[in-house]
Amino acid sequence: MSRRLTAFAVLITFSSKLIMGQNHPMADVILTHAKIWTGDKGIPAAEALAIIGDRIVAVGSAKEIGQWRGGATKVIDAHGQRVVPGFNDAHVHFVDGGRQLDNVQLKDAPTVQEFARRIGEQARKTHSGEWILGGDWDDQQWNPAVMPTKELIDPVAPNIPVFVSRYDGHMALANSLVLKLAGITAATKDPPGGAIVRDAKGNPTGALKDAAMNFVTRVIPPMTHEQRLQAINRALEHARSVGVTSVQHMNPPFEDVAAYAELAAQGALTTRIYAAPMETDWEDQAKVGINRAFGSPYLRVGAVKGYADGSLGSSTAYFFEPYADNPGNRGLLSDEMQPIDGMQKRLTGADKAGLQICIHAIGDAAISQVLDLFAEIIRANGPRDRRLRIEHAQHMAAKDFERFAQMNVIASMQPYHAIDDGRWAEKRIGPERIKRTYAFRTFLDRGVHLAFGTDWNVAPLNPMLTLYAATTRATLDGKHPDGWVPEQKISLEEALTAYTSGSAYAEFQENEKGKLVRGMLADLVVLNEDIFAIPPTRLKDVKVVLTMTGGKVVFQTP
Numbered sequence: 076m077s078r079r080l081t082a083f084a085v086l087i088t089f090s091s092k093l094i095m096g097q098n099h100p101m102a103d104v105i106l107t108h109a110k111i112w113t114g115d116k117g118i119p120a121a122e123a124l125a126i127i128g129d130r131i132v133a134v135g136s137a138k139e140i141g142q143w144r145g146g147a148t149k150v151i152d153a154h155g156q157r158v159v160p161g162f163n164d165a166h167v168h169f170v171d172g173g174r175q176l177d178n179v180q181l182k183d184a185p186t187v188q189e190f191a192r193r194i195g196e197q198a199r200k201t202h203s204g205e206w207i208l209g210g211d212w213d214d215q216q217w218n219p220a221v222m223p224t225k226e227l228i229d230p231v232a233p234n235i236p237v238f239v240s241r242y243d244g245h246m247a248l249a250n251s252l253v254l255k256l257a258g259i260t261a262a263t264k265d266p267p268g269g270a271i272v273r274d275a276k277g278n279p280t281g282a283l284k285d286a287a288m289n290f291v292t293r294v295i296p297p298m299t300h301e302q303r304l305q306a307i308n309r310a311l312e313h314a315r316s317v318g319v320t321s322v323q324h325m326n327p328p329f330e331d332v333a334a335y336a337e338l339a340a341q342g343a344l345t346t347r348i349y350a351a352p353m354e355t356d357w358e359d360q361a362k363v364g365i366n367r368a369f370g371s372p373y374l375r376v377g378a379v380k381g382y383a384d385g386s387l388g389s390s391t392a393y394f395f396e397p398y399a400d401n402p403g404n405r406g407l408l409s410d411e412m413q414p415i416d417g418m419q420k421r422l423t424g425a426d427k428a429g430l431q432i433c434i435h436a437i438g439d440a441a442i443s444q445v446l447d448l449f450a451e452i453i454r455a456n457g458p459r460d461r462r463l464r465i466e467h468a469q470h471m472a473a474k475d476f477e478r479f480a481q482m483n484v485i486a487s488m489q490p491y492h493a494i495d496d497g498r499w500a501e502k503r504i505g506p507e508r509i510k511r512t513y514a515f516r517t518f519l520d521r522g523v524h525l526a527f528g529t530d531w532n533v534a535p536l537n538p539m540l541t542l543y544a545a546t547t548r549a550t551l552d553g554k555h556p557d558g559w560v561p562e563q564k565i566s567l568e569e570a571l572t573a574y575t576s577g578s579a580y581a582e583f584q585e586n587e588k589g590k591l592v593r594g595m596l597a598d599l600v601v602l603n604e605d606i607f608a609i610p611p612t613r614l615k616d617v618k619v620v621l622t623m624t625g626g627k628v629v630f631q632t633p
């Protein structure tokens with residue numbers, strides 16, 4: 076619906092609610108006795124707000140808002156608790172996240188033996204014909220950190236296909252059965268942008284990096300529609316419990332979008348979705364005339380997502396200089412970037428069609444090449460408010476901050492990765508490059524728009540962990556209590572802004588959501604502690620007590 080139509084619909088609602096003798100209609104919902112952080116510089120704080128339909132109609136003191144109370148108004152007393160806008164996670168893999176909630180959990184397996192044991196346990200629960208997927212293992216948890224091999228898991232799951240991912244999604248381990256199904260042997264060549272990890276004799280170990288994982292993903296049976304709906308419902312349930320009222324789903328297959336559309340039609344989406352399918356399929360969106368942020372308040376499409384490189388954890392992020400711990404390696408450009416002309420042509424076409432472009436780039440050289448591509452696109456198609464995005468933007472070359480800001484490129488970042496990678500990143504890239512790693516402070520100082528998210532299921536969806544990470548930069552191993560590269564910390568207010576109106580800006584929705592002011596969608600959360608009154612170290616333990624999406628309470632603690 077256009078904004079004008081929305082305003083018209085609200086007007087009709089207003090007039091039907093007008094009571095004789097009063098100069099404004101009565102609210103459907105009033106939230107009062109709250110400590111509201113509105114996110115708006117004009118009126119930063121308020122006590123209460125009034126909602127009609129799915130929108131905020133007034134924000135002010137408890138007394139002022141009390142005048143909106145009618146006989147049918149539902150009043151929510153926040154008992155002095157802190158209220159902030161609903162969180163907008165700018166980068167998630169929502170269906171994978173939902174599916175993972177019911178799958179094998181490997182992220183916190185403390186040893187490689189426990190990793191294998193959990194896969195064996197899952198194998199006993201798995202029906203024949205089904206696969207064990209996901210897992211999110213983390214070799215850096217193990218002492219020593221070793222690359223797992225198929226020999227570990229073949230004995231515990233000889234007859235069930237196992238293809239478990241490293242938590243960053245850039246490496247996965249297959250058992251022998253899966254290597255056979257995928258046709259991977261010692262004779263198989265590494266594909267562009269990928270690597271088959273091999274032992275001393277040249278035989279595949281089962282570990283596959285980046286594009287080499289495609290050998291397997293091609294043979295995984297597709298999810299059924301029922302499984303997809305189930306995964307989305309699990310994801311929605313989790314999202315509302317942690318106060319995430321909007322997500323931006325990167326790389327959904329079109330079947331996911333269809334499932335979202337079905338749930339949207341039933342009014343069953345409790346978190347708003349912006350879907351950015353693969354850039355390689357840009358024409359499928361363009362040919363029906365869809366462009367940026369097309370859709371309804373609950374479901375939008377019109378963006379494309381691509382990959383420029385791999386990840387730091389898998390040593391496939393693409394750098395100008397070699398890895399400090401592996402002098403022969405600078406990382407890998409993605410297969411989409413090889414050849415670069417193909418990427419250039421597709422992205423220029425997508426941009427010309429009005430689609431928004433989001434590109435994953437982690438290493439400094441990958442980011443630089445994407446900025447080159449963006450400059451070319453702007454030259455080819457002319458100036459426009461296009462809000463190009465770099466997803467992750469983890470390791471910046473000093474020379475690139477300037478043009479990042481100049482081209483109004485959005486840095487879509489995941490602070491939790493910083494406190495996770497911070498445990499070992501310096502070993503990989505040395506003391507110089509870490510100064511411009513997860514450079515939140517520098518980005519803001521240079522005037523770059525930040526959008527925050529988690530990359531769930533790569534990192535936890537809980538926004539409190541992200542706020543904690545951005546403000547403390549205290550690594551997960553407890554070794555940097557005052558912050559890893561502390562000069563890149565930002566304030567709570569800055570982090571919240573990036574996570575609400577910043578993410579809304581990144582999806583062209585800054586006039587619709589992300590602030591608790593008149594006219595905005597009534598998406599908000601009530602917290603059990605005042606995050607502005609506690610030390611940042613305690614942010615990670617704060618809980619959501621109520622989540623509201625579009626004026627409806629979608630989650631509440633008993």
Ligand SMILES: [Zn+2]
Nearest residue numbers: 166168325530
């Ligand atoms: Zn991602």
